[in-house]
Amino acid sequence: MELCVRLIVVLLLATLPFTCSGEKVLLYPFDGSHWVNMELMVKALRARGHEITVLRSSTSWYVSEFSSYYTSITVKQDKPQVLESQDFMTSFLEKSLKIRRNRGSLWAFFEFYRNLFSMVRENQQAAAEVAISIFENKTLLRELEESGFDLFLTDPVSTTGVLVAHYLQLPLVFNVRFLYSGEAHMAMAPSPLSYIPALFSQYSDRMDFYSRLKNMIYHGMIFYMYYSVSNPPFQDICEKYFGADITPMSIVRGADLWLIRLDFTFEYPRPTMPNVVYIGGFQVKPSNPLPKELEEFVQSSGEHGVIIMTLGTLLNDLGPEVMQVFASAFANIPQKVVWRFNGKAPEGLGNNTMLLKWLPQNDLLGHPKTKAFVTHGGTNGIYEAIYHSVPILGVPLIFDQYDNIERMKARGVAEMLEVTALDVDSLTRALRNIVDPNKPYKENMHRLSQLHQDKPMKPMDTAVFWIEYVMRHKGAAHLRTQSYQLPWYAYYSLDVMLFFITSTVIVIGLVWLSVGSVIRYLKKIKKPKGD
Ligand SMILES: *[C@@H]1O[C@H](CO)[C@@H](O)[C@H](O)[C@H]1NC(C)=O
């Protein structure tokens, strides 16, 4: 009550339209593009009157220490996590493309996973250090406990957040798409590999025997990575601070609510769980008008329209040769091009192409003159394209990007380019193709967009509703299946099957033995008669 009164006073002073439902949320974010999304959720929660505290590391890159939407607590860290460093990502991209050039070979298969594992190992070790410095800082832990948080929000791809939530015993809500064990559902919902493509498989939900065979291998590699590469540092922490029977996965599975950044216009239909809520595209907003200069450039495209090109924040440097191919192909087409580009202008750039260090992507995609989107296939961009019905020309580079573009191809709204085999001719052809009004891309995307938007509530409102639902009821244990407490053999009923098989074998054996001895007995008593 006192808290409420205090809140009201503070809020009235701030002249913001708050009610007294304000609850205290502790947030452990994952840096980079994940934070771009999470920050929007923070703003939406703040607008509802909740107080958000962000636990960030001192090496944080996107998560700033000061904000008008949240207060932050900074945990000291010596070395940044590799996934949060531009230099590392540039060299990781370089290595990935070298491997990609040899795709199809056994060498490339193993090298792909070796490259991935070494990145994950390094990242998880750095991430585990943050967890240790949190658990070793008794002052910080006491502070957190005494703050009386009502809810813990995190992206569980950072296991540190999951462990802190367990320590504080707070209702736990995830804003998630992936874990190191694969796509989020793989951790808690039945996921038959016969129609659910594994991460990095680049399969759709229609697989023949050979694909299903390979799908299981792809799944196996991620499974192996989780248990032998990504989980061990956190398993050690669990054992040290929580006891031997707690695993990071059991905490993950015990979460109250999963807000999954998926929408079934993007993802293939699959089994789900009562505590899963889909918020795919929650970050997308209607577009705003463009700045004057950009609007003039876009308008000057006339009937041909414009093409938007961006390869994301981390991955914009593919080397001068590839950039030159893009520049020359763009110069070949009648459309105007707005290209997010950081660096020296590539050779062969046409006067129809505008380079910008940063561009208002959502506003450009929402512009009626926009005809196509050339993208690396990050999900933020894909959902914006779906929302604004803009066909996609995908140039996937790393991680889930290939799988993402594959999903859009399966919907008939995208084409994929192989970045390691690009030349001016094929790229020009692909660009002409994707904007061709006689091709079905635009129409398919328009339909997908309508499906995506036809919902009782906007995805962000859905997310906020469910977070507040967990606040109101202090958790959502009634929605959680008991699977999280079962060992794997019990989950698959292997113990039961083993019981049935063993008892059947025993019964058959007993029958066999007794029939045998009856026959022998009968033979014995028959023999004297025959003599
Ligand atoms: C422990 O946490 C407190 C409170 O956040 C902070 O002031 C202090 O610097 C931390 N100590 C270490 C060693 O990180």
Ligand SMILES: *[C@@H]1O[C@H](CO)[C@@H](O)[C@H](O)[C@H]1NC(C)=O
């Ligand atoms: C752009 O380049 C084309 C061909 O190189 C040329 O015909 C056209 O006049 C140029 N337009 C402008 C505005 O410079």
